[in-house]
Amino acid sequence: MSRPLFALLNLGLILGAMSWGLHWYLHAAADSSGVKGSRFLGSRVRAWYFTNLEPFERLFVRLGVRPIAITYAQVAVSVAVAFAYGAGLVFCAGWLVLFAGTLDILDGKVARRGVGASPRGAFLDSVMDRYAEFVSYAGLIVLFAHGWRVWAVLLAILGGVMVSYARARAESLGARCETGWLQRPERFVLLGFGSIFGSLADHVFDTRHLLLTVTIVALAVLANITAWQRIIYVSRALDESPHA
């Protein structure tokens, strides 16, 4: 089987899974009332994804896997993402990005279900998340080392760091800050699917990373807009605060 044909076969498998997800979304059977959604990833979409993770969540809890071990595994997967991007394995890298994002969800879920939830765990989780995100983008820096696209990757990194820093600093000052278009799960989904569909398009239409480039530019723009949404939101909230 030729590569374009194999790429089309896998595109069909991905679209099939997506249409199954859409079917579930339209006839939602699970309760999504306890799931927090956002503008781009609504609570029902998240609830659908969480139902797919339940078997692994139960397995990890029964085996007594500590949440911090899952967090470290997420960093290890992110290193694999970097190597995959660096080696030009963009399709694999996209799936590994989604896998890393999944581990990021699972560590929190296992912590809440088991006995591993602690301030230390929450702190290490946040710090390791930053490492994991940067390491993933490092692979893109290697992939796009020569050319203007490396600047888009650097801007995307800056946006991701500032989104997280704005929230951390706001919370240290007593303000809540969960607003913004492109939070961490949205960044995972955008980069993951941008890489997967970008690679398939490269094989079928010979587009030479066009879709991946569009994805990274979108990440760079939207992540920095999100950072500024947070900066403005927290500035106003602190301005109105009686302690200001």
Next chain:
Amino acid sequence: MPELRGKGWRVLGYFIWMLGAGIVLDSAATGAGALLLAVGAGLFGLGVAQSLAARGVRGAGVQG
């Protein structure tokens, strides 16, 4: 691992298939990619079979 019965093996099989597909598509290591494709397809098939069997048992229970 009874927790993975059905859906768990399907999800894991799908993911492993896609990793294999990526290796076949983007590299020259088609042997390793084909191995992952086979493992992924096997696990996905196992999950589907377990789900169908569970549905059959439930259906028989209702009829009985």
